[in-house]
Amino acid sequence: MGxxxxxxxxxxDAIAAGLVVIDAHGIxxxxxxxxxxxxxxxxPAAIGRALSxxxxxxxxxxxxxxxREAVDFGLASLLSHALHPSPFPLHxxxxxxxxxxxxxTISPIAGEGAAxxxxxxxxxxxxxxxxxxxxxxxxxxxxxxxxxxxxxxxxLRRNEMxxxxxxxxxxxxxxxxxxxxxxxxxxxxxxxxxxxxxDHHRVDAWYDVVAIEDRESVVQNWKRASESGARYQxxxxxxxxxxxxxxxxxxxxxxxxxxxxxxxxYIATAIDIHDAKETSLxxxxxxxxDALTGLYNRTPFNERLxxxxxxxAGRHQFALMFIDLDRFKAVNDAHGHExxxxxxxxxxxxxxxxxxxxxxxxxxxxxxFVVLLADFRDERDLARVAAKIDRAIAxxxxxxxxxxxxxxxxxxxxxxxxxxxxxxxxRRADGNMYEAKHVRREPxxxxxxxxxxxxxx
Amino acid sequence: MAHSDTGGxxxxxxxASPLVLTDLQLDALAETFNLSLGEAAxxxxxxxxxxxxxxxxxxxxxxxxxxxxxxxxMQQTAPSSRLCSITQRFDAAGSFHTDTxxxxxxxxxxxxxxxxxxxxxxxxxxxxxxxDALAEIGNIIINGCMSxxxxxxxxxxIGTLPEVVINDSRTLxxxxxxxxxxxxxxxxxxxxxxxxSGFVLFMMDIPSIRNFLGEIEHLFDI
Numbered sequence: 168m169g170x171x172x173x174x175x176x177x178x179x180d181a182i183a184a185g186l187v188v189i190d191a192h193g194i195x196x197x198x199x200x201x202x203x204x205x206x207x208x209x210x211p212a213a214i215g216r217a218l219s220x221x222x223x224x225x226x227x228x229x230x231x232x233x234x235r236e237a238v239d240f241g242l243a244s245l246l247s248h249a250l251h252p253s254p255f256p257l258h259x260x261x262x263x264x265x266x267x268x269x270x271x272t273i274s275p276i277a278g279e280g281a282a283x284x285x286x287x288x289x290x291x292x293x294x295x296x297x298x299x300x301x302x303x304x305x306x307x308x309x310x311x312x313x314x315x316x317x318x319x320x321x322x323l324r325r326n327e328m329x330x331x332x333x334x335x336x337x338x339x340x341x342x343x344x345x346x347x348x349x350x351x352x353x354x355x356x357x358x359x360x361x362x363x364x365x366d367h368h369r370v371d372a373w374y375d376v377v378a379i380e381d382r383e384s385v386v387q388n389w390k391r392a393s394e395s396g397a398r399y400q401x402x403x404x405x406x407x408x409x410x411x412x413x414x415x416x417x418x419x420x421x422x423x424x425x426x427x428x429x430x431x432x433y434i435a436t437a438i439d440i441h442d443a444k445e446t447s448l449x450x451x452x453x454x455x456x457d458a459l460t461g462l463y464n465r466t467p468f469n470e471r472l473x474x475x476x477x478x479x480a481g482r483h484q485f486a487l488m489f490i491d492l493d494r495f496k497a498v499n500d501a502h503g504h505e506x507x508x509x510x511x512x513x514x515x516x517x518x519x520x521x522x523x524x525x526x527x528x529x530x531x532x533x534x535x536f537v538v539l540l541a542d543f544r545d546e547r548d549l550a551r552v553a554a555k556i557d558r559a560i561a562x563x564x565x566x567x568x569x570x571x572x573x574x575x576x577x578x579x580x581x582x583x584x585x586x587x588x589x590x591x592x593x594r595r596a597d598g599n600m601y602e603a604k605h606v607r608r609e610p611x612x613x614x615x616x617x618x619x620x621x622x623x624x
Numbered sequence: 625m626a627h628s629d630t631g632g633x634x635x636x637x638x639x640a641s642p643l644v645l646t647d648l649q650l651d652a653l654a655e656t657f658n659l660s661l662g663e664a665a666x667x668x669x670x671x672x673x674x675x676x677x678x679x680x681x682x683x684x685x686x687x688x689x690x691x692x693x694x695x696x697x698m699q700q701t702a703p704s705s706r707l708c709s710i711t712q713r714f715d716a717a718g719s720f721h722t723d724t725x726x727x728x729x730x731x732x733x734x735x736x737x738x739x740x741x742x743x744x745x746x747x748x749x750x751x752x753x754x755x756d757a758l759a760e761i762g763n764i765i766i767n768g769c770m771s772x773x774x775x776x777x778x779x780x781x782i783g784t785l786p787e788v789v790i791n792d793s794r795t796l797x798x799x800x801x802x803x804x805x806x807x808x809x810x811x812x813x814x815x816x817x818x819x820x821s822g823f824v825l826f827m828m829d830i831p832s833i834r835n836f837l838g839e840i841e842h843l844f845d846i
Contacts, residue, residue, distance in 0.1 A: 192704060229667075229670075230670075236767060236771065240771050240774055240780070240781070241774075241780050241782035241783060242765060242770060242771055242774075242781075242782075243712070243763075243767075243784055243785045243786075244763055244764075244781045244785075245756070245759050245760045245763045245781045245785055245786055246759075246760065247753070247755075247757040247759060247760035248670050248753055248756060249737070249741050249753050249757030249760075250740070250741075250757050250760055251671075270756060272785050274784070274785060275782055282829075292753070295752060296752065296753065299751050299752065299753050302751065303751075316810060349799060397696075561839045567653075613748035
């Protein structure tokens with residue numbers, strides 16, 4: 168195999184790289200087994216020939232130049248795979264496919280005598296190249312993913328900013344809590360509404376701002392809702408911590424769920440409904456009570472009457488009493504509406520005082536009052552009540568500038584004797600009242616006796 | 625490069641201390657390297673089918689600490705970057721031996737390699753094959769310089785294969801160089817869109833530098 172010792176021959180053939188020795192004349196002196204296997208040129212066929220003869224035209228020119236530099240000047244050269252992917256026409260063992268990927272070094276060595284030869288080492292870097300290509304591809308994919316991720320993050324950041332801005336500008340209070348009701352976010356509006364700045368380091372429950380009178384029920388309902396992950400809607404009074412002003416707020420809290428559908432907290436909107444709530448409370452009051460006298464209005468009175476009929480169910484009796492003031496219009500005309508109001512208030516006060524708590528008094532507008540006597544023993548009892556009313560109303564009433572005296576006409580109806588339903592009972596009492604008024608205009612007539620006890624008439 | 629009247633003075637200095645080169649000597653070296661760099665550039669251009677320019681080198685003899693300072697100042701323009709070095713050992717039998725090191729900023733050299741290879745600059749770290757390519761680039765430049773010295777001195781200079789080391793400038797110089805004075809050739813490498821400035825360092829021990837200077841004095845007769 169050339170001018171080498173036998174042991175060197177074995178090493179040369181065992182080595183897992185291509186080894187070629189070129190002498191000063193460019194002639195191949197060593198051609199190891201690796202070269203035989205990958206070039207399909209046997210050592211005897213290669214040795215003694217020039218490289219360019221063996222490989223022409225498949226050999227890269229730079230190989231020959233590097234050989235000359237080594238042999239002529241003693242300079243070693245590296246032919247990297249990156250710049251010379253396959254300088255030699257070599258293939259995988261018994262495979263005529265693609266050329267092997269190679270990395271080649273060409274170093275000067277001492278030759279025979281004083282001559283300088285060179286050693287060519289060829290390394291198969293095919294798998295290394297594949298690995299790096301794979302790595303590069305993965306890097307590209309990762310870069311792509313990172314880009315997507317960065318974009319998504321940017322989108323998220325924008326959304327977050329948009330949300331913050333929306334929350335900031337929102338005309339309603341917005342806050343977010345964890346499952347325990349601890350505030351994790353509160354927009355400026357809510358903080359302003361309750362006069363409290365949320366400190367991220369403090370753990371405050373959102374219901375800490377609920378006014379003391381509503382807190383217990385709010386907390387109870389909240390706990391019930393949050394335990395089941397249900398939506399929570401309620402209205403309650405809050406106390407502003409700065410001004411100590413109490414105001415009505417309507418809160419609508421929607422559960423926030425994680426990917427597994429578990430409730431992890433709540434996002435709530437809070438609207439200041441104070442004015443509306445006050446108005447509606449006042450309206451409710453007005454709908455129930457007569458603003459001037461504080462007596463029931465027609466509607467709640469009718470409801471009570473309906474209930475009385477229902478609970479009496481034909482087995483118990485009760486009475487309805489219509490009262491119409493006499494001379495009220497004259498007082499109004501002579502002394503003005505304010506005086507008229509004073510009169511109505513005074514009469515309402517007197518009626519309430521002389522009736523029992525079970526009885527119901529209402530004002531049906533103008534100077535008409537109605538009484539529901541829940542329970543009475545007999546008609547004499549009723550007559551006594553009517554007489555008491557008559558006397559109470561007849562007492563002089565101080566209207567500031569003078570005392571005025573009024574009278575009244577009373578008409579009664581008795582359940583179930585005079586009717587089984589509200590309408591007929593009312594009609595009957597009203598009719599009796601008008602009759603009494605008519606009769607009353609005839610002096611000396613005894614109204615109570617007349618319409619309460621027909622038998623005595 | 626300024627010279628003329630300082631030449632005589634430096635020449636006298638060279639006699640007193642071997643570690644001084646006159647401007648004329650430095651000029652002569654620069655001219656020699658310049659020729660070989662032209663050859664190297666031609667090899668590159670052939671390899672990558674793109675014009676690569678290697679600028680005319682400037683040559684000086686620098687104390688080691690000063691060289692480190694200079695390299696550090698080069699790093700300061702890109703503080704995070706390290707330096708990439710390609711080193712080969714040369715032996716001019718019976719005269720001198722030198723570790724010849726080519727230094728480029730890591731980022732710039734990597735960009736040049738990738739551009740030469742037509743790769744996208746994806747990964748931050750250099751791959752094994754890229755490092756090999758870098759070694760070859762250094763190999764071509766260093767061999768070019770050494771072959772011109774070899775021709776100049778008419779001396780045989782045997783060289784080893786290149787090795788790549790990437791590190792910060794101080795570690796790089798301190799770990800690979802025991803010489804106090806270093807012969808430095810500064811070269812620029814320009815690819816279509818890339819400009820990289822590099823140094824070729826000849827690091828020799830004192831006897832080597834004495835012999836090296838002797839060769840130069842003999843050669844230029846100055």
